[in-house]
């Protein structure tokens with residue numbers, strides 16, 4: 423029986439599909455546009471079966487789930503959430519996938535949610551918690567992954583942590599301590615969850631090995647990269663103002679950034695990782711990995 427990965431052209435899903443394949447699993451990926459997708463080549467080269475499907479096109483989901491023992495879903499419409507994506511993909515599309523998997527006789531469903539520390543109401547929060555609750559009522563064995571903020575995303579130039587130029591955007595005071603996790607470690611958890619056998623519903627809160635504030639992360643990067651950063655603060659009031667936006671994407675971003683300013687340590691992260699045989703990446707490890715990029719050479 424195969425494992426279906428939904429989100430395999432993304433950061434976490436791509437790793438999950440490749441890691442499962444390297445373990446000798448038969449893997450299918452549901453990909454928008456199928457073989458025409460620009461990121462499909464490495465998946466095909468690894469021997470992953472590609473099926474054309476879309477979470478917003480309900481009739482593509484049940485056929486993709488037929489003959490599948492386990493579904494791993496890492497899909498999200500973020501960060502663009504085009505065409506009302508938070509509702510159509512993260513909420514309705516993901517629920518449709520869960521229900522299609524049940525009808526197709528899938529035994530196990532691994533769903534990527536986000537940390538229980540993030541509790542500020544938003545369209546993404548609604549989508550994540552609705553899917554979690556739907557899965558907890560399912561007859562399928564379910565594993566709900568609740569990772570904290572990804573280091574590769576929140577400590578990256580895309581979100582203003584520009585370690586290459588040295589200009590760093592700090593959200594709020596920057597003092598709230600959180601448990602940044604590497605997306606690669608999340609992929610390891612997803613693989614372990616997909617291969618697990620426990621038949622109870624499981625919720626896995628997961629974070630990096632240490633609680634680190636934004637200002638701590640700056641110090642760690644300055645040390646590892648041996649350079650001094652310039653800080654620019656985005657006041658929490660500006661985020662509050664953005665949060666009052668009627669636009670679902672703006673509201674969701676603001677909610678995530680407000681949650682980020684508050685921080686939120688994942689207690690017991692090391693123990694959870696040990697149980698799953700995963701060595702957690704620290705912010706220092708991540709900084710060392712990107713050091714090459716900052717110096718203008720290959721990482």
Ligand SMILES: NC(=O)c1ccc[n+]([C@@H]2O[C@H](COP(=O)([O-])OP(=O)(O)OC[C@H]3O[C@@H](n4cnc5c(N)ncnc54)[C@H](OP(=O)(O)O)[C@@H]3O)[C@@H](O)[C@H]2O)c1
Nearest residue numbers: 429430431432433434454476477496497498536571572575
């Ligand atoms: N970033 C964080 O800090 C963070 C923290 C905690 C949890 N998470 C969660 O972690 C998960 C994985 O994140 P990621 O960084 O790997 O995301 P990503 O790189 O943005 O990948 C998203 C994937 O979803 C697919 N997708 C989007 N719309 C789809 C649709 N209509 N039908 C089918 N597939 C669709 C994308 O396919 P295309 O290539 O076709 O667009 C892509 O493969 C997400 O659920 C995210 O919410 C993220």
